[in-house]
Amino acid sequence: MSKKFYITTPIYYVNAHPHIGHAYTTIACDTIARRQRLLGAETFFLTGTDEHGQKIERAALAAGKTPQQYADEISAEFRRLWKRMGISNDDFIRTTEDRHKKRVQELFRRIRDNGFIYKGTYTGQYCVSDELYVDGAQPGDPCPTCGRITETVHEENYFFKLSAFQEKLLELYANPEFIRPESRRNEVISFVRSGLRDLSISRSTFTWGIPVPDDPKHVIYVWLDALANYITAIGYGSSHAAAQEAFKKFWPADVQMIGKEIVRFHCVYWPAFLMAAGLPVPKAIVAHGWLLFEESKMSKSRGNIVRTETILDVLGADALRYFLLREVVFGQDGSFSFDALVQRYNSDLANGLGNLASRTLTMINRYFKGEVPYPSHTAARKPADDAIAEIARKTIREFGTLFDQFQFSRALESAWSLVAAVDKYIVENEPWALGEKQDEDSRSRLATVLYTAAEALRIATALAHPVIPEATAKIWVQMGLGDIKQLALTDLAWGQFQLGTKLGDVQPVFPRADKSAIERMQKMEDERKSSPAAATQASATVDVSAPPAATSTPAVTHANAAPANNKISIDDFSKVELRVGVVKVAERVPKSDKLLRLEVDIGTEVRQVLAGIAEAYAPETLVGRKVVIVANLAPRKLRGLESNGMIVAASLEDGKPVLASFLEDVPAGARLK
């Protein structure tokens, strides 16, 4: 019977378009899944989208859509992107699917029937952005995870007896394989040791969720709903025999990969829910670090995301996959930059593997009519040939061990040290010079050198395949080896390249990227950030530290790009996203007479905005006040602080700003049209 392997990514919220942070986890899982398939395991790789909860409901409202329409659109974006990238997921679960909803209700029933759910009242602070109950926080306190202001919730809820699982969880963590890396495990252990409070697992003040069985006034807490995807997708709670079989076969998961910010949900709540339902817990939760861009976590709310599509358009999926796994030390945060991406691409892919493939295969074409030559075992053999064979054998062992411990960057380093060794070997043995000679010894030596190079290329290509599947599949065909998916990685060993194998057409797989690639990618991202409005783009250049008149003038009046008659079309206007916001925090910016730093809740998130209104408004008068903000303005930095939007005000003749406001009550996030 073949081994099974089940791996999952988090399911991504549909309030943000996919960016390379999401791609990072998905690529890491895809790579592991591909390697497992080559190792012969029956593999199931799951990803999907998380579509319920208050955050999504508010985001949809702010976009003027129903939550379902909104979720449909963004979920489709994720699916399209994964398809374009060739992600090999076996299923894609959406939490708004019927199969999921029914099975989550089944899980709820089971936990309730087992006596771990009771009804109570929750009064406390809640972070909508993280969908997190913040124990011990006071009204106005920020969320410990994201720093946004928490909201006070007072509701009758269903509670989960999390406190009953403290000891069992600590016993679970005694297994060092369960939470990786070690640093995360230690954090979780100390969190659980400090005591667990029961957890509210339903909400009753909004409706965008799965109804609690037998009490539909409540919807199930979005994290219970979301975490359950890992079992509902493979058939938990289904009445169909085939689904039940699949669940039995694949659960518990072998690897559940997540970003470090959602460790508590996965390492504390998730195993506790499973234990309460009498189900096995996953074998390993593996948390990676964050991708940083311009020194902070890449995320929608910070406005510093890089789209995957930009990189796909210019360098292709393999370049991104290789870069992320080679450059970022798995488990730690890693910086992304276009410069580093192109540098890595050129050094390791274009000049490294790509160049080794084209020079080796071209020479076999030229000197041996495209057939893999016989290496000499006698006179024409030198110690350098055996040294390469030895490095290759060591690489096969090392790569597997490091990769299976999630040390992707070291595994790739090991594979590329083989590439570098063969490059050096080729330079030192000068096959092109041997190729000019016709004597027997030179021919025999040439055959040995090219066989050695080709065999090393075959091994490096096989090992790298899960990481750079597209290019390696092409090199495999060029080597005359057919479909790389048929490769049995467990049997990979030196000396298997069949003599006389006829090569396919040799084509370069990684064309060198020049400096313009960086510029092109940067330009594409800049255009995206400042789109869709030429108008907003113009206003983004307004210096908010300048006199208030300029600061607080609505963006549209800066539309330099307007036609000569100074009129703009309704389409132009609609490009400016004006929204109602509530000021949560207001304070002076040190050493500035004019600037205030505001935290403004715009319904879907709390934004930091710098406004040049300090001469007209005392900060304490602004807290709780509704303002109008230009929400789709490109972020910019002032006095070291990032401003994400602009507050709209009338500008009086003396330059004094007067904030735009409303006579009627309007909710945060409402759009001005």
Ligand code: ME8
């Ligand atoms: O948390 N660097 O969804 P989410 C690295 N729906 N990884 C990043 C990243 C970055 N800058 N940004 C995002 C949720 N990620 C919940 C999960 S699971 C039952 C529910 C990746 O859309 C990383 O895997 O906020 C992170 O954990 C995940 O996206 C968060 O995605």
